[in-house]
Each structure stands twice: as structure tokens, then as C-alpha cells.
Amino acid sequence: MVMFDFFKSLFRKEGSSATAKERLRLVLLSDHLSLAPHVVEALKSDLLAVLSRYVEIDAALADVTFEQREHEVAMLASVPILRLRDEAALALPDASLPEMDSPASPEAVPAGAVETTAEPVAKPAPSEPERSGANGSSSRRRRRRKAAKKGQVLALAAASSGPPAQGLPLASHP
Amino acid sequence: MALQELREVQPEPLVPPIARAAGRAIVITSGKGGVGKTTTTANVGAALAARGKDVVLVDADVGLRNLDIVLGLENRVRYHLLDVLEKKVELETALIRDKRNERLHLLAAAQSREKEDVDTDAMRALIDRLRAQFEFVLIDCPAGIEMGFKNAIAGAQHAIVVCTPEVAAVRDADRVVGLLPADWRPELIINRLRPALVNKGKMLSVEDVDAILRLPLLGVIADEPAVIVSTNRGEPLALDPSSKTGAAYRAIAARLAGEDVPLPVPRPEPRLLAKLGALFSRSAGGRA
């Protein structure tokens, strides 16, 4: 077996197929997303609809993109929030809706999970005047940056971790 | 865009070099697919950058991009060639810096567009712009001789033809040479040579290919399974000091940079190894 090991070691690094498989998974996910703009549009519109149940948003300035990172594909959503809805107007959350509490702990985000960066939804906390849309867009940008720095993310569960589900079920082949 | 601020800090904008002669724009083409154009572009680019040259690689295979994945940069692609050509984004923003060598840059192809979307004049202008900023502009040409090919050669002044020692590849290479501008003097890289097969008369030799295509020979690369591993990992072999293929690519880069490097043709492994092998397999009882 000595000779066998000797020659095997000449391959220097082992297991590049595992690396290849993982890289392929992410790159195909990314490719599929870029090839399915209609799905992205539908996702965006559903996302905004859900957010609108809790906060009033500026849909015209909302933006949703996907970014391929080292170990995951992430969704980045930038959604300007104008104000909280009235308590009375708030629809009670369904059991089926994910908890919208923030912040989600980073460990709870599985590899490839979708992560949204948005203004944190403050629960009964009194709405601070600065958070309303009265200020200019620059203060909104500052708030977004602050939120991002604090690592406050809303983790939306998405079936984008490893096999058998191949990433988000977008443009998947039969 | 507001989202810019949420992302990592963008890399430093390129500092234009102090006035120097325009760089060389070289298209790497073949006609036949799968002979190693993309691998060659990635490795020659990496080798040139390792020699201190400022290099940009342009993936012209719109719709079927692979230069990014061969370089292991697929998760850094934010913008692509068509974004730049259609002026949706600045060139500097679209250029991706290699994670290993900051002299190496990549302009990725668009995955969700078609080759017919590329405007030839805009492509030519872009290559001219890149030549002003980089010493070497290497353009990875798609397979075929249609619009993708025509756009890839627009703006280039020189071509490297990649060919494997197989009849179909040689025929396609010959066709492609005929379609390049008449005043170009394309150079040849013979890829995936298997010296043992050549010796047995089962594969065309370097001389055979040379005699048919009659192009100046830039390099000869032997077939090596390590290439597959390198693509799996996204680590060009040109950066591996112990790789034979890497050495071949480094030699090619040296020649492109003007050095006079002798051109050894790969030979089969020495007989000793074969004898050892036969000895061992006999003593092991032919165990599979």
C-alpha cells in the first residue's frame, strides 16, 4: 500500500470535487436568479406586500438584488420605511408567518439562507420621530448604514441550503 | 445606488498609469470548443500578472461565462461586460480584482444575455480604453465563428490560437485563422498533448499540427488531470510552482513579455517509472 499512498499523495490536495460541487451549487443559484427576472419581480412584490402590513413603505424606491458571496447567495433588500402602521390597522400575524422579531442571531441563518437588511421593526416601542419619513433620504441612508452595522437582519427562511433542494426553487428544471 | 453602501467597500479605483505605450490586446480563440481557451486565458493572465504586468481578462462568452469560475472569482461578479458597454455602470466598478494578485483584473461576461446583444463598435472602443490602462488585455473568445467570435476580435491586434492535436480541432483552427484579419500573425498553443499516444502513432504530433497550420508556436502543453482539479478549486495552475502545466503557461507568459524562452516539447515520462509500474502490478497480482 506504500506505493499506492505515495502516488495518491502526488495529487497533492484531495477532495476538490467537494469544493467544485459547492461552488457549482452557488453559481447555478446565482445564474438561475439572474435568468428569472420575472420570479425576482414576483418575489419583490410579495416581499413588499408583506412588509406593508406592518410598516408603510416607499415601494418606488425599494430595491431587491441578489449577491453571491463566499459561501452563500444572499438577497439584499433596501426598503425605505415611512412610518409604522396604526396599531388598529395592524393585521394580527398568522401562525404560518415567520417571526419578524429582530435581530436574528447570525447562527440561525443557515448557509445560503436569504438575509434581508431593512429597518428593524420595533415592536410596541414608541416610534421615534427621526424614524419617520419626514427627513431627507440622507438620514434614511444613515439609518440603514447604522442598522447594517449593528447586524440587525431579518432572516426570511428560504430553502436554499444544500441537497436535495437546489437553492431557491426558482427556474428549477423538472 | 443606495445599496452600494450596504455592501463591502468597493475596491480602490484604478490609478491610471503614467503615460506609457498602449497595451496589447490579444484574443484567445480556437474555433472548436473545449480545447482550453478559457483555461489558457486565465493561466496566461495569471502568469503575466505574477511577472508584474497589469493585466485585464475580458470574458467575451456572453451567455456561457466561465472565466470567472476558472479563476475562482465567481462570487465577486457584480457587473459585467454588457453593463459596461451599455453604460449602465462605470468600467472601474465592473472590473474585478483577482484575490491573489491585484495586478490581475477580470471583466466578466453577462450570463443572462446573448452574444448578439454586444455592439461591435462599442466593444472595440472598450478594448481601446482597456489598452490605455493595462499592459495586456486578454480576450477569451467563445467557440464558433459567429457574432461572438467577431465581437471578441474587435479591438484586438493579435491572436493566440489554441488547438489540441486532434483532427476536428486542427480543422477548426485552420478555419479560424482564415477569418482573422490578414495582417495579423497569430501564434499557436498546442494543448492537451499526450506524448505517449503520439509515440504510439495514435495522436497527431506537434510537427504534424505545425505542418498543417504553419503558425509560430507559442507553447505546447501536455494533458494533465491537475487541470480539472484546478478548475474545481478555481486556482489557476500558473500559480502552482510544482505544476508542469503551470510551468508551460509561465513560459508562454514569458515569451509574450518578450523573453526568449526555449520551447521544450513534452516527452513521455522516463522509462524507469513504467518499469516500476509493471513490476509492482505484477507482484500485486493484478489487483484492481
Add this chain to the structure above:
Amino acid sequence: MSARRIVVTSGKGGVGKTTTTANLGATLARRGHRVVLVDTDIGLRKLDLVLGLEKRIVFDLVEVVEGRCQLRQALIRDKRFESLNVLPAAQTREKTAVSEEQMAQIIEELAATADYVLIDCPAGIEHGFRSAVAGAREAIVVTTPEVSAIRDADRVVGKLVQRNLPLRLIVNRIRPEMVKSGDMLSVDDVCGVLSLELLGMLPDDEEIIDATNRGEPLALDPSKRLAVLYEKIARRLDGEIVPFTSFEPPGLLNRFFAMWKAG
């Protein structure tokens, strides 16, 4: 009954579309089917070369489309097989010389008197691909277990799914020793990533190079390893259930040494 019309495609070039079309076509013909192979790689024709028929080309696909000859005049009958015919591509024209409608019409005409029409598709996803697919009712996607090939295959699958074509996969150029050592994706990996039904798997075999050099498809010799595998694929195409057997590298250690010897 009209023929089965199958396009053999891949996205990436050089993964074995033409070799597969030629050998599969030859095998189907040997099994008694009437087979027509169509080379749609206008400008870079290949099928004629792989089959050793390059000296017998009189007319080509473009000339048929332009009405300068009859379809049957352009067909080359391969004398080694009872019922194998080849329609070569043009060498000095461009793919735009044939429209999707024209291609579909030719395939239709060929299908009237054949059992199988196999369409050899060029690399890429542009006009050449679209034309090749235009006349097809099924597709075989060929890939190798390499990252770029799989990515391109995925792209092509997306396009084919849009056209509602039934798809099956052939994984080509497998190196079992590299799969074993974890340096190459396995067939299962590839099928999983692409989500396709497997039609066949073929090992990397240096005999292909020699066979193409001589214009003698391996399927000619039923004792050859690859010929046996093409036979299995042909049987599956015919509807038989043929189990897949994984390759054991022929004498594992010999294979290592063979690779070294090959440089």
C-alpha cells in the same frame, strides 16, 4: 410512423456531442433502425470527419435549404451500416444561412422515412443552437463532470425546458480514479446538480482520439468498451430498462501508471 427527432446538445464545446451523435447513430443503425444524422454546425462541420465521410460530401445542408439540390442527393449513405445516412453541414457558410423554420422543415422531411433523426448541435446557445433545436422533439444533453461544462449544460437545460422538450443526460469523459480520489464530480453529483434523468455515462477513453483520426467510430467494433456502453444507451433510447453499472478503473494501479506514462 414518423421518426424520433433528438437533438444532441451541451452548451459547452468539446464535451462529446459529435462523437456521441456519431456513435449512437451508428449503434442504432446496427440494431436495425433507419437513422439519419444531421450536422448543423455550419462553418465548422465535424460529423463527416468523425465518421470518415469527409471525402464523400457532394452537397450539404445549406445547398438543400437553398434549393440547389434535392435532400436525398445531399444524404451520404454510410456503407459500413445498412441504414445510416448523414446530412453534412456546409463548411464555408455561416449558421445564419439556415433559419429555424427551414431547419424544422428539413428535419420533418427526414423524419418521414426514418426511425431516428439525430441532430448534432453546435456549441453555444445562439442562432445555431436555436436552429438545431427547432426540429427536435427530444433532447440529449451531454456534459463532462467539470464545473464549466455543467454550468453551461445547466444554461442549455433552462432553454430546452422553456421549449418543453423531454431531456435526458449523458455524462461523458468520466475518470473513475479521479472520482474515487475525490477530484472529480461523480455521475450522481452531476445528475443531482442538473436534475436530469440519466441516459448514459461514458468514461474518458483515449481510443476516441485514434478512432476520430481514422474516421472509424468505435461503435464499429462491438467488443470495444465504449461500443458496449453506446449499445446500452441505444437500448435505453429504444425503451429498454438497462441498469447502470459503475465503472471500476481497469486495474486501478495500472491506470495511475498509464496516466503518468501519458504525460
